[in-house]
Amino acid sequence: MARALHLVVCALVVVSVLGVVAPGTAAPPPRPLCDACGESFEETAAADGVDITVERSTATVSVARNGTATWVVRNRLADSAGVERLRADATLRAEIADRAMWDTEFVAANVSGSVLTMRYREPHFAERSVGGTLRSGEFTDSYGYRNLHGLGADRLVVVAPEGTRVGWSVPGATVSDDGRRMTLTEFENRGFVTFVPDKTALGPLLSLLAVGSRVGPAMGTSLLFSVLFPTGVFALSVGVLGGGLARVGGTFERVAERAGIVLAGFGVLLTGGALLAGGVSLLGGVVAPVFGIGATAVIFGALLARPGVRARVTYRRLLAAGALGVVLAAGTTLVGALAFDQNGLTRSLLTSFPPLVAVFALFPAGYAFGRDNWSLAVATAAAGFALSVLPFGTLITPTSWFSLFIAVLVVAYALALTVVGAPLLVVGMSLAGPSPDEKRPPGEN
Incomplete structure (x- = not known):
């Protein structure tokens, strides 16, 4: 599991790094303007x-x-x-x-x-x-064969x-x-420069349209290949997984009673596996989110071990818990990096935080599946994934081959992330309990 998670996060970082350096990879050596x-x-x-x-x-x-x-x-x-x-x-x-x-x-x-x-x-x-x-x-090297x-x-x-x-x-x-x-x-x-007719009062608008007509199509293509398409793949994979798990039915009642233990065990597996795979130095590297997710899962597991906490679970509260999970996972990773890693705040560490949003979005998404609200479940998962790849997608200057390459990588990331977040999805479904229709006495509408 730890090796698979390592590969997943490596793929994401490759995507982000390539997106940042893409405009300059084919350019000549850096030269002044x-x-x-x-x-x-x-x-x-x-x-x-x-x-x-x-x-x-x-x-x-x-x-x-x-x-x-x-x-x-x-x-x-x-x-x-x-x-x-x-x-x-x-x-x-x-x-x-x-x-x-x-x-x-x-x-x-x-x-x-x-x-x-x-x-x-x-x-x-x-x-x-x-x-x-x-x-x-x-005056910009983002669009063209330049390296200023x-x-x-x-x-x-x-x-x-x-x-x-x-x-x-x-x-x-x-x-x-x-x-x-x-x-x-x-x-x-860097930036674009525009020259507008000297007698016009619409100079700012014309400049905006001129730059927008150049940047807009390129950004739209980038968002399509690196954000919208893989988000659709992620939403489909989560929908298929959630639908398959929903068929299990009564198994979730037993999981719900042990939700805290299941989640804490999942967290221990991730945290321990991450440390064994790369040592404490990984806290500044590409598998940093694995450590943060695992540590946060242990904390959530300890809270869910209390019956009173499980009884008060709702979709909105799990949505808030997911947002808190992102913060806790990022904070845990950050503290670990500062405490153990000699390199401090590296680029790979900072680019590893957005995937946390997609992972913890599966927590409330699972609950929505458990309440038979499939549209809400898929929308929650898709929104979390889109937010996790949006920072990288907007940085990519697309070409036909490069956009396809990025799309393949991010789709692979989407599928792998579905597997990584499956335990959170399962726990979220188990916390939903019986649907409202199942709770009504026979004959009551």
Whole structure:
């Protein structure tokens, strides 16, 4: 069981990690936004044996109405033998400048005094969108073959096309009073940039529609493959399991009397199995939820061992208990990680918390099954599962093959999670007791 649970959680973490890194896995090595500026240009020149030092870099990006941008990069160079080589050798200068700027067309390079000026053309800097708006994804690596790291320049200015002004700007940028120029001195927050007609009063709305038309379909595809479809699979598997268990009938009366022992035993099995499988170091790893679920199940089992507690059980109270279970399981895991694990709050630990929602949703779902309210039971389980995968689904930038790959992984996770949460489902069904119709005396309507 512990090995199976380990594999289940590993699959979930793989999904979450792949979702986060997907945009950059096929991209080139990290490069600054202006890779013909500053240290990046120094490295390019050094590859040709030209040793230079860039004291200051500025870049101006002038955007045309058709979305084409002209880059003018100015690097002020410290006096050196390398600078003299650039002044004297136009061919060498052009070769270095051409290789320095990725994904653009080199136009020219000249040296005047200590300033090297390079010009580039980028045909697809921005694209047309709704209402005459232009949308640029140049400042985000979430959509496209990019892997951005830093600004590169000391200052970068984007000039809006004639007849337009900056609508949406990059967070942290400053926009001139007339809206024509956006200036960046650092690049930490990514985002789309839009250029809207300068005489319109609907600039914010047009920007929203322009970005939404780009992001919406991609996010919708991501949600379909990584959230909605596997949630449907989970709901179906829980429905089949609940329906099969409901046929057992009287067996649940015996389980109800021992609900506390059953749940506590399940918790001991999970907790002990998790510790035996990976040692205390697992508290910062991918099987962290197994430990938290087990410890919480032991606590719930101790409470349900009391007949007075079992007698007061309702769907709403079990729903609240499920929410409390998520908090307790996360808290138990967190305390264990801080107490035993040298790595502290790792990424794998934090991404292991959402699955707890799906597990403990089966507690009230089981009760609803026991009361013959199948629609409520399936809806409860589906809602818990959807909440557990939603944080990962919204992070994925989908492509056809990648979305299918993610869908297969999350479906496997959904099926395995049904098996893992089956004991909670059984205990929840047993706590429901006889249905209201079964409680009525014969002949009473």
